[in-house]
Amino acid sequence: MMRNHTTITSFILLGLTDDPQLQILIFIFLLITYMLSVSGNLTIIILTLVDSHLKTAMYFFLQNFAFLEISFTSACIPRFLYSLSTGDRVITYNACVCQLFFTDLCGIVEFFLLATMSYDRYVAICKPLHYMTIMNHRVCQRLIFCCWVITLFLILPPLSLGLNLEFCDSNAIDHFVCDANPMLKISCSDTWFIEKMVVVCSALILFLTLVCVVLSYLYIIRTTLRFPSAQQRTKAFSTCSSHMIVVSITYSSCIFVYIRPSAKDDMAINKGVSLLATSISPMLNPFIYTLRNKQVKQAFNNLVKRTLRFPSAQQRTKAFSTCSSHMIVVSITYSSCIFVYIRPSAKEDGHQ
Structure with missing residues (x-):
């Protein structure tokens, strides 16, 4: 039997809730976390440069990880903030595909980069005399390049098949971003093969990177326990602690979301975990790395001192006057926009 198919040119992102008051709280929360995430990760990039x-x-790997965090959260959160502030939940088909591509790309590269960072810690602790030779700049660049190439090789086949899907019954995506699983559920095409491919690719990525991480830390623990002094053991574990915390947060949230792709009744929980992965984790990671790393904290203090401690009052006055115009424009722009968009559902205030 022939079915009537309507070409879908846009989707509707249902978001997290329809409660106007809760939307305001979510908007404020996400705006704060996004600004902290971008500023924190940008600070790490500047410091390492x-x-x-x-x-x-x-x-070098931390710098690339910070760039990925900014890219990952920027692919998801600004569009959702726009939807919350204006009430416009419509997203075009092309924009949805682009968002899906970049979120998957950045998210998967993070897994391979975390595995690479684990190997870097293994070399630093288990082979300290050869560390600078093994992990030279050219090797690091090649490892980063491999992370991106392998990711593209894994995501392009299912994404290419997904471009041929037909959407005839509904265009409402039960999520706040364009995610693969909700989109497959509303398609009227046969999605069995794509679903299996997504599951296989996700399991392969998680397994390969997790094995690399676990093996690296098993060797690190074995080597560390052989150190003669407790001070050396403490220093070795403190070097890895920040990375271990980030690995735990990233893997636990992503495994929970992707290991159960058919749990339709758990979509609300999956959206909550996705929110954790796209907004909270990118915000926490810079603080995790800086608060537990003396070199990064010292570099930040040095940067602040060089910026603020000018030798003469004339230089300080010149620096502040250079920024004063921009600060006034920023204050006016942000205050007006926040006043308008912080209450997206207040229709009765439209005359203001």
Whole structure:
């Protein structure tokens, strides 16, 4: 039997809730976390670029990880903030596909980068005399390049098949971003093969990267326990602690979301975990790395001192006057926009 198919040119993102008051709280929360995430990760990138003490492989990978965090959260959160502030939940088909591509790309590259960072810690602790030789800048660049290439190789086949899907019954996506599982559920095409491919690719990525992480830390623990002094053991574990915390948060949230793709009744829980992965984790990671890393904290203090401690009052006055115009414009722009968009459902205030 032939079915009537209507070409879908846009989707409707249902978001997290229809409660106007709760939407306001979510908007404020996400705006704060997004600004902290971008500013925190951008600070790490700047520090690793300008400070001569942060030029090792560890900080090169941390710099790339911070860039990925900014990219990942920027692919999801600003569009959702726009939807909350204006009430416009419509997203075009092309924009939805682009968002799906970049969120998957950045999210999966993070897994491979975390595995690479685990290997870097293994070399630093287990083979310290050969660390600078093994993890030279060219090797680090090649490892980053491999992370991106492998990710593209894994996501392009299912994404290409997904472009041929037909949507004839509904265009409402039960999520706050364009995610693969909700989109497959509303398709009227046969999605069995794509669903299996997504499951296989997700399981393969999680398994390969997790094995690399676990093996690296098993060797690290074995080597650390052989250190003669407790001070050396404490220093080795403190070096890895920040990375272990980030790995735990990233893997636990993503495994919970992707390991159960057919749990339709758990969509609300999955959306909550997705919110954790896209907004809270990128915000926490810079603080996790900086609060537990003396070199990063020292680099930040040095940068602040160089910025604020000018030798003469004339230089300080010149610096502040250079920024004063921009600060006034920023204050006016943000105050007006926040006043308008912080209450997206207040229709009775439209005359203001």
